[in-house]
Amino acid sequence: MASRLAGGRAQRDDDTLARDGGGAAARGLQRALGLTLASALVWGVAHLRAGRRVVGSILLGAFGLLIIAGAVTAAVFRPDLIRLAVQPTWLSAFAVGILALGLVWVTVVIRSYQIVRPDGLSTGAQTAGAVTVALLCFAVAVPVTWAAHSTYVYKDALTSIFRTGDSNGRPVNTADPWNGQSRVNVLLLGGDAAPNRVGVRTDSMTLASVDTKTGDTVLLGLPRNLESFQLPPGPARDRFPYGFTGDGAGTPGLLNEVYQYAEEHPDLVPGVTKNNRGPELLKATIAGILHQRVDYYILVDMRGFADIVDAIGGVKMTIPEDILYSRENRVLKAGTRTLSGKEALWYGRSRTNSDDYTRMGRQKCIMRAIAKQADPQTVLTKFDRLAAATKRAISTDIPQELLPAFVSLSSKVKSGAQINSLQFVPPLISTGNPDFGLIRKLSAQAVESSGTKPSGTPTAPTSPTTSGSPSATPGKSGDPSPGSTKGPQSKPVSLDATCPS
Template sequence: MASRSAGRRAQKGDAEPGLLRALALTLASALVWGVAHLVTGRRIVGSILLGAFVLLGAAAAVLGLFFRPRLMELAVQPAWLSGVAGGILALGLVWVTVVIRSYQLARPGSLSLGASTAGAVAVTVLCFAVAVPVSWGAYNTYVARDTLTSIFQAGGGNGRAVNTKDPWNGQSRVNVLLLGGDAAANRQGVRTDSMTLASIDTKTGETVLLSLPRNLENVPMPAGPSRDRFPYGFTGDGAGTPGLLNEVYQYAEDHPDVVPGARKNQRGPELLKATISGILQQPVDYYILVDMFGFADIVDAMGGVRIKITEPIPYGQRGEVLQPGDRVLKGKEALWYGRSRTLSSDYARMGRQKCLLNAIARQADPQTVLTKFDRLAAATKRAISTDIPQELLPAFVSLSTKVKDGSRIDSLQFVPPLIHTGNPDYALIRRLTTRALAGDRAGSSASPSASPSASSTKTRPATEAGGASPSPSPSRTDTKPVSLDDTCPK
């Protein structure tokens, strides 16, 4: 009896160091495939695993260092994302298999029940350590694909074919209409209170933002049923609608006959695109509509947005104030920063909105997007609608990289005191638009022959009611666009 007990104690003493060695080799194999195989004499399989691991690591490094722009373009293609999600899951399965097999090869032949249980638990934990990040990567890839297919339709939902070899069809500029929709629970329909045409140079990424105030009147309508109904300019939908530019979207949704052939939720964008195209005498290629309340969710998903506030801005319904200084605004605060009219005006508000968009564009870095991807994707799905086709996303990603990498973003706003919104000089608006897109940024005042009708975001305007204007916004007689980076507070 004594000899058998001594033998078991000796066996246990030999097994415990053997278990630790096995777990160490298993951990090493989880970090670098093939280590346990090589140590235990499985040299062919071990060499294959090690070679595969080195190749995968080298390929990832090369792609990240030298092909990052191309990877970003592939990352907005649903078919590629499906393949990547499947590849990540397959990689995870192989990795877990390597971990389990490494432990099987390295563990001692005889273990006590306690040691065997401890080894199994340790390997299970190690498998989870491998599986969790792999599953997270596959899940986020699926979320990205779902978000893209929810927001962007093939052909933009209108059947237009995209030439992937020349996505811009030889155009020197692509024009995207950026809309802020002011929908609310106590209001029927959508008012487009923010309307900006982003005109982007397809070679350099240099961008001009052409902003139209929501309260433009006598808006000329595009040829067809809408002009037949409003031959002398848009006058609204009867009593209670003054006939402002921000009503055109909902008017089209409520009156299908003015946009024949367009489906529900497409009628508004189509008529507004055509209307603004006529105002500026520029083609409007695509639109993006952001619901203002969904916009707050996007800012929260980013973790807030950094803004320098130069003057107190009333906030909320309880007399709160956004105080001056460098602030990180939460979603609702950012929404009020961009929309507050108290002691301000529509035009001051337009200036703040441009600075807010500029700040978000500069701060939406890859690390922020990656670490908060799930929340950003969910918020984006709720907030955004567009007719940009899926097939054009890689080209837009490439173009946005040029914009983010330092290309100039200029802003030109057609607002008082230079434009009288009740009786706008549309001919001058078109001339100034043509000059801005031609790159005419020198100088700061209108020529004597041109009645002043537009302005840049250089300084503050006098408000309609004569009040103060706590924002970067126009007041001078500038008719040339200026850089948002130069005019927004830093």
């Protein structure tokens, strides 16, 4: 009997010791996981607690330097960061750097757990600890992988849209990005492509002349149905010595037909590759019409415009009156709201109960709204989606090397620069018989009144297919068409004044 009682007491003592030991192991695992989580948030905590002061201090110091460097860079060098964000080489370096940082971070998490993990854990406890640490590593790896992937997508779009070198493939002088000129002139084109239409019609054509010191901008808008203009000297002028006729049957051609005609007739622009013929001939043609230098072009396919607007989160517009879109028999109601991409496209394209010239004015207001609202921070935070949209929708001949200069210039345009607009529409001109002398005179006056006066006499591009300034026989101005804009406007008007806000 006594031996049985002694054996029972011994068994109870063993059970108590097992329970106490299991509880201690559980508390040790919780402590280890807590220190591992703390080290994932602040490097070195686990090492310092485990008595490894040298390594812990190094990790803590490195983490502190990373935080301080990031904060100082974001606060002080933000403009430089934005300029670096449009340079493919720096984007590659950033992607590699963020992946390396992620690898170091995961290593710190794993090693922290290893040095504070208690001995004698059961199989279940070991599994629970390993799973928890794996989840912590996953939490670190996901944002790092996303950042590296997004950077790759952005870089791919950047290199797809912007090529290196100038139009002839020659290196660009980044020390003097504007070639000594006080203004840079960019032709903004809206391509009205569609599944049921062959080729591209440039239904929106605006030359943006930007003062490189102040950012002051004047927009010179040409109507899509302008006629009786000359093509630049060379093969194009030789084929149409009396003005562009398009179909060759003697009927005057329209300005929005030049782009596609050049793509279909490579002999007009010899030496220029496919998909570049249209822009080159149109740049030279518009340079001659306005007698203004055309440095670069940007073409936005209207089918992709909606995607770009959606990518930046929409565009806020004030609509003074209802706009009917006959294709869908819907109405865009008057008022101030954030338009989706589809609504913004609808706002800029509809001419039901209005005309081409009213539509041109609305398109300028969209440009103004996007320029004001799509700040670099918004673009960069949504660059993954925006990169995919712009890759589909935009083509340009702006060199990669000039992107930092253009980013700096765009910040000037955003920060209070004056944006004026002059549209060459009836009754200021007759689209069928334009007074090109008047157009050139008013263009020169508009540019000279916007910021710093341009240096040198404006000329067309100097390539064989775009050299010189086309001449044209001046016609009569006036002759307003039905539904045209209210009275001739011969001076540029501020978009801040003309666009509802």
